[in-house]
Amino acid sequence: MAGARELPPDEVLVQRLRDGDEETFALVLDTWSGSMLRLAMSFVSTRDSAQEAVQDTWLAVIKGIGDFEGRSSLKTWVYRILVNTAKARGTKESRTVPFTSLLPEEEGPTVDADRFRAPGEPYAGHWAVGQKPQPWHIPEDHVLRGEVREVIAEAIDELPPRLRTVITLRDVAGYGSEEVCDLLEISPGNQRVLLHRARALLRRKLEKYLSGAHDVAGGRGRA
Amino acid sequence: MNCGEFVELVTAFLDGAMDEPTELRCLTHLAECDGCETYLDQFRQTVAVLGEQPAQSLPTEARDQLRGAFRALWRD
Ligand SMILES: [Zn+2]
Numbered sequence: 001m002a003g004a005r006e007l008p009p010d011e012v013l014v015q016r017l018r019d020g021d022e023e024t025f026a027l028v029l030d031t032w033s034g035s036m037l038r039l040a041m042s043f044v045s046t047r048d049s050a051q052e053a054v055q056d057t058w059l060a061v062i063k064g065i066g067d068f069e070g071r072s073s074l075k076t077w078v079y080r081i082l083v084n085t086a087k088a089r090g091t092k093e094s095r096t097v098p099f100t101s102l103l104p105e106e107e108g109p110t111v112d113a114d115r116f117r118a119p120g121e122p123y124a125g126h127w128a129v130g131q132k133p134q135p136w137h138i139p140e141d142h143v144l145r146g147e148v149r150e151v152i153a154e155a156i157d158e159l160p161p162r163l164r165t166v167i168t169l170r171d172v173a174g175y176g177s178e179e180v181c182d183l184l185e186i187s188p189g190n191q192r193v194l195l196h197r198a199r200a201l202l203r204r205k206l207e208k209y210l211s212g213a214h215d216v217a218g219g220r221g222r223a
Numbered sequence: 224m225n226c227g228e229f230v231e232l233v234t235a236f237l238d239g240a241m242d243e244p245t246e247l248r249c250l251t252h253l254a255e256c257d258g259c260e261t262y263l264d265q266f267r268q269t270v271a272v273l274g275e276q277p278a279q280s281l282p283t284e285a286r287d288q289l290r291g292a293f294r295a296l297w298r299d
Binding site: 020022025026029030033034035037038051054055058059062063109110111113116123124125126127132133134135136138145148149152153156167171172174177188192195196199200202203206207 | 225226227228230231233234235238240256257258259261262264265266268269270272273274275276277279280281282285286288289290292293294296297
């Protein structure tokens with residue numbers, strides 16, 4: 001799957017879809033369905049249901065492509081249909097993920113307070129002795145890099161739904177912050193809090209993984 | 224600014240979403256704190272790896288059905 005093909009610009013893409021060019025349809029289908037699946041998972045309770053949401057979205061796209069007005073990018077339009085479809089499913093499964101306000105567990109520090117010098121100590125709030133982040137080396141080797149990606153993939157799946165939604169859109173699917181705020185109807189401030197929290201959790205996973213695995217030749221045994 | 228404050232500002236810093244004085248305080252802190260410089264770099268690397276996530280994919284069956292639906296629309 002590495003090196004996904006570049007998609008042509010929107011005007012070309014839309015025209016070809018309207019002309020019934022099946023190769024183009026297959027191309028967008030294959031390029032976007034992966035991140036759409038992951039995004040749908042944030043709103044519904046099972047993988048099957050996420051898959052159905054993605055399928056329903058594509059059917060709506062096929063039927064609606066003639067009405068697409070080009071006011072947003074094609075991708076944003078498709079993803080907005082997905083979000084609406086998945087949300088509706090989630091509501092039916094009574095698993096709504098409202099974004100209007102932050103939950104208590106989404107606020108507060110993202111780095112363990114123990115890693116900083118305690119208040120009252122000299123240099124309070126600065127990294128404590130032995131707690132400073134140690135530089136990493138993410139391997140360039142394909143296999144090992146693949147392992148790192150797997151660690152991240154698992155960690156994404158374990159994130160609370162709202163954090164997963166935002167980080168999937170921003171960092172996996174590559175949306176800008178404004179688009180994400182639009183898509184989820186969420187304030188820029190809340191979007192940033194959720195994204196920051198999600199990234200901090202994933203950074204910690206990587207830190208744990210890389211510090212445990214780096215010296216071990218040929219495997220991920222414990223140090 | 225101390226490290227505990229800096230680590231909460233990294234996403235705003237990377238998004239360029241802070242006012243100038245705060246950005247300047249971040250830059251000043253970074254210039255003298257290698258721990259936070261490392262933290263920032265690790266955040267960047269985490270984001271980079273996230274962007275490399277291989278796509279999950281629809282099962283072949285679902286994919287074929289959708290291609291069929293697309294084709295069908297143009298047949299009639
Ligand atoms: Zn610092």
